[in-house]
Amino acid sequence: MSIEKDIIIIGAGPIGIACAKACKESNLNYLVLEKGSLTNSIYNYPLNMTFFSTSEKLEIDDIPFISSNPKPNRNEALEYYRRVASSNDIAINLYEAVDTITKADHKFTIHSNKNQYTAKKVIISTGFYDIPITLNVPGENLPKVTHYYKEAHPYSMQNVVVVGASNSSVDAALEIYRKGGHVTMIIRGDAIGERVKYWVKPDIVNRIAEGAITAHFNSEIEEIQDDVVIVNTPEGQITLKNDYVVALTGYIPNIKLLEDAGITFSDDGKYIPNYDEDTMETNIEGLYLAGVICGGMETHKWFIENSRIHAKKIIKHVTSIL
Incomplete structure (x- = not known):
């Protein structure tokens, strides 16, 4: 039996949380699926890691990120995003990995290691930190x-x-x-x-x-x-x-998940997925990308700072057609 949602968001990193918050503000029936812990990539950073950016560039919407340092560290970021998720009562299923995404009859079917879902739209925001080179x-x-x-x-x-x-x-x-x-x-x-x-x-x-x-x-x-x-x-x-x-030779995104979903890529070997920069919609109608995953193998192209806007772009487009 499938669980029905308007939108399934895959990945509970900062951008996935931003997408979820935008969904909630638009009264969309959504759910975030995350295969690991909340902000799993940041959790896996070194304990003493310091961000390159200042805290305000890592903020979601207008929620202040207060840091005691000129540049925040890993623990401060974990605390910030955890509080954003909890204080906004974001709907997230942690430790639930998505195996497949298929589309038929204008609806998506999402199989995870725990459940099956149907959704009108899907947002993939899985980052790139999962697969070591x-x-x-x-x-x-x-x-x-x-x-x-x-x-x-x-x-x-x-x-x-x-x-x-x-x-x-x-x-x-x-x-x-x-x-x-x-x-x-x-x-x-x-x-x-x-x-x-x-x-x-x-x-x-x-x-x-x-x-x-x-x-x-x-x-x-x-x-x-x-x-x-x-x-x-x-x-x-x-x-x-x-x-x-x-x-520590770098990491690559889960290209196979995108390929299996039918997303096409650039032909230059960089596996940059094809999507509309104004709406973030891929070549599969109703399937969107957000965050670092948009850069394919060019993992230094997108960051939290410059991809936070993806959430509002996507939800603006979704609400205009739902």
Whole structure:
């Protein structure tokens, strides 16, 4: 038996919450389905992560985001979005993963791991943090390898390889170093990433320059073994004594969910979904995208700051045709 709704929203991140709030204000019968915790992506950020943006740029509508710091941290963001959801009595089913979205007779059928729903419209706001970009090397499945970083304490007094040169890689390398870990960075390019936070970049550059953190540029891991990592460098292949590998090489959105729903993409290999920028409606009538998912593999194109407007665009269009 199907549960009927006007709108099903998939993903309870900040943009999914914004879409839900807009639905409620328009008296639409909606439900948010989230496969993990509330704002699951932010929950999975490192414990000490600080946002690049100031708090007002992360706000939903006119609800103030008060932070004790110039730039808010992970815990403050979790508290803010939790309060937005609870104080507005947003209808959310947590830990309910959507498996399929199909359309027939002008209605959508949504199957989750718990229920079946029918809806007139569907909004997908699933972000991009769910699927790590893997190294595709032997040994990557060993227990000592992780593609997510939470905190530095477990790596104290250990030989740790950090893969990547993005914000997450740099933050992890610096935190582990300061908690007593012996850090070696393996970086495919010839420099620290251009998008690294401006107040952090001098720190990592100086730590590398003084030798506190070792960095191998233009290098890639060849193989991961129980107690060593084999790395290809410009000077030749080297073997590093190793306890843990923290491979922070980025993440990709759930493209398959969109593909299976019938959404088409750009033909440039970036999997940018086709949608109307004014309404956020895809090539499937009644199926909308919101937030980071709109950028496909270009995960640095959309953020909370510049995609909050998606919610109002979508609901404005929905209410004009329902």
